[in-house]
Amino acid sequence: MMRYESSTEGYCYRVLHVDLETGQVRDEKIKGPAAAGFLGGAGMAAHLIYDELVPDLDPLSPEAPLVIATGPLTGTTGPAVGRYVICAKSPATWAWGEANVGGLFGPELRAAGIDALVLRGRSPQPVYLCLLNGVVELRPANQLWGHSDTYETQDLIKEDLKKPGVKVACIGRAGEAQLPFAIVLCDHGRVAGRTGMGAVMGSKNLKAIAVLGDQPIPLAGPERFSLLRARINRELRQDLVSEGLRDFGTSSGLDIFDYFGMLPKKYFREGVLDGVEAISGASMAETILSGVSTCHGCVIACGRKVRINEGPERKGPEYETKIGFGPNLGITDLKALVELGDLCDRYGMDTISLSNTIGLAIALYEDGMISGAQTGGLQLEWGDAEVVAQLVHQTAAKAGFGELLSQGALWLAGHFGVPDRALQVRGLELAYHDPRGASGMALVYATSPRGACHNQSPYYLVEIGQTREEIGIGMHPRQGGEEKVLNVVRHQDWTTLQNSLVMCIFANVPAGEVCELLTAATGYDLTTADLMRIGERSFTLKRMINVRLGRGVDDDTYPEPLFEPLAEGGAAGYVPPLENMLRVYYKKRGWSLETGMPDESTLQHLGLASYSHNHSKS
Amino acid sequence: MGYPFPSEAWLNALKDTLNRDERYAEIAKNWEGDMTVIIEPGERGDPESFPIAKYMDLWHGKCRSARVIDPSSEDLPDAAFTLRATIDNIYKIFTGDLDPMQAMLTRRLRVEGNMAHMLRNVPTVLEFVRCTRLVEIEDEH
Numbered sequence: 001m002m003r004y005e006s007s008t009e010g011y012c013y014r015v016l017h018v019d020l021e022t023g024q025v026r027d028e029k030i031k032g033p034a035a036a037g038f039l040g041g042a043g044m045a046a047h048l049i050y051d052e053l054v055p056d057l058d059p060l061s062p063e064a065p066l067v068i069a070t071g072p073l074t075g076t077t078g079p080a081v082g083r084y085v086i087c088a089k090s091p092a093t094w095a096w097g098e099a100n101v102g103g104l105f106g107p108e109l110r111a112a113g114i115d116a117l118v119l120r121g122r123s124p125q126p127v128y129l130c131l132l133n134g135v136v137e138l139r140p141a142n143q144l145w146g147h148s149d150t151y152e153t154q155d156l157i158k159e160d161l162k163k164p165g166v167k168v169a170c171i172g173r174a175g176e177a178q179l180p181f182a183i184v185l186c187d188h189g190r191v192a193g194r195t196g197m198g199a200v201m202g203s204k205n206l207k208a209i210a211v212l213g214d215q216p217i218p219l220a221g222p223e224r225f226s227l228l229r230a231r232i233n234r235e236l237r238q239d240l241v242s243e244g245l246r247d248f249g250t251s252s253g254l255d256i257f258d259y260f261g262m263l264p265k266k267y268f269r270e271g272v273l274d275g276v277e278a279i280s281g282a283s284m285a286e287t288i289l290s291g292v293s294t295c296h297g298c299v300i301a302c303g304r305k306v307r308i309n310e311g312p313e314r315k316g317p318e319y320e321t322k323i324g325f326g327p328n329l330g331i332t333d334l335k336a337l338v339e340l341g342d343l344c345d346r347y348g349m350d351t352i353s354l355s356n357t358i359g360l361a362i363a364l365y366e367d368g369m370i371s372g373a374q375t376g377g378l379q380l381e382w383g384d385a386e387v388v389a390q391l392v393h394q395t396a397a398k399a400g401f402g403e404l405l406s407q408g409a410l411w412l413a414g415h416f417g418v419p420d421r422a423l424q425v426r427g428l429e430l431a432y433h434d435p436r437g438a439s440g441m442a443l444v445y446a447t448s449p450r451g452a453c454h455n456q457s458p459y460y461l462v463e464i465g466q467t468r469e470e471i472g473i474g475m476h477p478r479q480g481g482e483e484k485v486l487n488v489v490r491h492q493d494w495t496t497l498q499n500s501l502v503m504c505i506f507a508n509v510p511a512g513e514v515c516e517l518l519t520a521a522t523g524y525d526l527t528t529a530d531l532m533r534i535g536e537r538s539f540t541l542k543r544m545i546n547v548r549l550g551r552g553v554d555d556d557t558y559p560e561p562l563f564e565p566l567a568e569g570g571a572a573g574y575v576p577p578l579e580n581m582l583r584v585y586y587k588k589r590g591w592s593l594e595t596g597m598p599d600e601s602t603l604q605h606l607g608l609a610s611y612s613h614n615h616s617k618s
Numbered sequence: 619m620g621y622p623f624p625s626e627a628w629l630n631a632l633k634d635t636l637n638r639d640e641r642y643a644e645i646a647k648n649w650e651g652d653m654t655v656i657i658e659p660g661e662r663g664d665p666e667s668f669p670i671a672k673y674m675d676l677w678h679g680k681c682r683s684a685r686v687i688d689p690s691s692e693d694l695p696d697a698a699f700t701l702r703a704t705i706d707n708i709y710k711i712f713t714g715d716l717d718p719m720q721a722m723l724t725r726r727l728r729v730e731g732n733m734a735h736m737l738r739n740v741p742t743v744l745e746f747v748r749c750t751r752l753v754e755i756e757d758e759h
């Protein structure tokens with residue numbers, strides 16, 4: 001057992017480094033320009049491990065660092081700020097890895113006096129890390145490893161510690177097996193889903209992290225903060241997007257996305273599918289919804305609880321899970337989607353990557369490139385939820401055809417000699433927002449630091465009207481081109497800022513109010529221009545990491561099949577002009593067209609020049 | 619030449635447009651719901667003359683009735699949907715300068731009513747707005 005110290009003097013970012021091999025811990029306090037320049041969350045994580053992310057670092061090796069980072073708003077009483085991020089070199093992409101998650105764990109970490117954890121080394125045996133009010137302990141997890149799913153693990157750790165209030169983030173069987181799409185799950189099914197952060201935890205023999213704290217969250221101006229959050233929460237309650245999320249969950253916009261051709265069907269091959277409306281947020285509310293769930297202090301409460309017949313109350317699927325295992329696989333049975341989402345959560349697998357990989361398998365089977373002999377006799381057909389459930393089980397166990405699915409879509413496509421057929425960017429499978437219905441998403445997918453992801457800019461929301469004029473994000477035609485590039489750049493920067501705070505990307509809080517909140521939290525005198533600069537700086541630092549890792553300009557594209565127009569639906573006949581958009585994008589970002597590396601002047605302007613030399617921060 | 623906005627004449631012209639428009643009739647064929655639009659003061663027009671309310675009974679692709687009503691009246695119809703915006707924002711939506719979805723998602727147009735029905739019928743909402751833009755508004759200058 002070791003102790004760590006916490007501090008509340010000024011704005012100070014408190015980092016706890018833990019070596020899982022030796023059990024040694026070290027405190028670090030970050031103040032001054034680095035604290036002001038990155039604030040926290042994913043931007044700070046990039047700063048913390050910048051030097052270590054080199055091309056030949058195996059993301060699953062003991063020396064690979066794993067960061068669990070909160071931000072200056074995490075755990076405060078602010079709006080939708082129960083979130084934290086997990087970052088590392090991704091085993092799925094070998095590029096920047098980042099996953100964003102809500103629930104109660106992040107706030108508890110801050111209440112324990114820790115803003116970020118940096119984990120290195122590999123424990124000689126399975127362990128879980130305990131952080132209980134200043135005391136650090138590695139406890140054996142042999143009884144959990146290979147035996148308990150992600151929900152059981154949380155319960156067993158609480159029992160083991162005899163502390164029901166402890167918050168646990170853990171991996172499942174997929175993380176133990178180091179699958180590239182293994183997740184970290186906490187609380188009532190809140191998931192750090194993307195880029196295989198669960199595999200990195202698994203590679204360290206770390207089953208879970210348990211945390212309990214009773215310290216106040218540091219705020220520079222608590223009274224000012226309290227007044228602001230009351231006003232902002234009042235406004236949020238009346239915001240239409242928030243209302244939709246509360247009443248219908250994250251799939252509240254499903255019908256709209258479908259109408260505009262943004263909702264993928266049958267592995268992005270078709271524009272129309274009968275019965276899609278049966279899985280909408282409104283349909284779920286009218287059928288199986290039994291309650292809602294929320295992250296720490298969030299008035300939106302987008303989480304779903306569902307009950308099927310007389311069964312137990314369970315987590316209901318959010319949008320990506322619903323579409324990935326739903327229309328993407330030709331399935332429109334809501335109850336089947338609940339089961340599939342629950343299975344993935346318990347095994348600890350990312351629903352986007354796995355459903356995308358299964359979609360690819362069905363498409364290749366349909367095209368005669370995969371046969372029954374290779375699937376162990378399973379017929380891979382659109383709309384067959386039972387077969388999909390078998391594939392999920394097989395993947396978690398790396399058994400049967402599941403062994404081929406267990407390495408993700410790019411690996412599967414490569415195995416069958418058609419790597420271009422995988423819908424991925426930088427090795428990360430596409431999220432479920434078809435760029436042919438909303439061209440801004442083409443640019444988002446092509447340039448996101450973590451691959452084809454929707455969380456470094458949920459630009460699909462701008463495409464349907466959620467503009468932010470106060471920071472120059474206006475409305476452009478959904479199927480437009482170069483004219484919306486600057487909009488995308490600004491939206492990425494704003495989202496990157498949110499991922500540093502860490503504020504939920506669903507929180508429709510005006511930039512000026514975020515600025516006031518942050519000023520009250522940190523004591524810095526910030527403007528919205530400063531916030532945009534912080535977002536841009538963090539986005540650029542992740543870009544620098546990726547270029548160093550060899551994932552630069554050649555990876556700034558998206559998959560070949562999406563350059564084919566759809567025949568029907570809201571996006572029929574259209575393909576985004578990605579090449580032209582990219583050319584303008586590099587210019588707006590101040591990146592080299594040849595290498596994709598930020599120019600010297602860009603680095604100067606962002607205060608990143610010291611990182612450029614030898615790709616090492618000074 | 620056009621109709622003064624917002625006026626009874628403009629509202630009647632919109633009713634005629636909706637009832638003539640085949641695309642609206644097709645897309646809105648499942649729509650059931652009357653609507654009150656409450657127009658609040660803004661930069662345009664005489665602020666003293668607001669709020670103004672318009673009531674429209676929309677049913678299966680047709681507008682069964684439309685009238686200007688007194689928003690302060692006791693017997694304001696209990697419409698399925700109530701929309702609220704300033705005259706400036708309503709004007710921008712009806713003249714094509716503001717996307718209706720954008721107006722809703724940026725708090726410039728507030729909507730009350732059965733949101734599940736609204737979400738399922740976004741195409742109808744967009745078609746309705748398209749028809750409003752077919753009714754010419756008299757240039758004030």
Ligand code: SF4
Nearest residue numbers: 102295298300302504
């Ligand atoms: S909107 Fe949903 S995901 Fe975001 S913080 Fe609130 S409950 Fe969590």
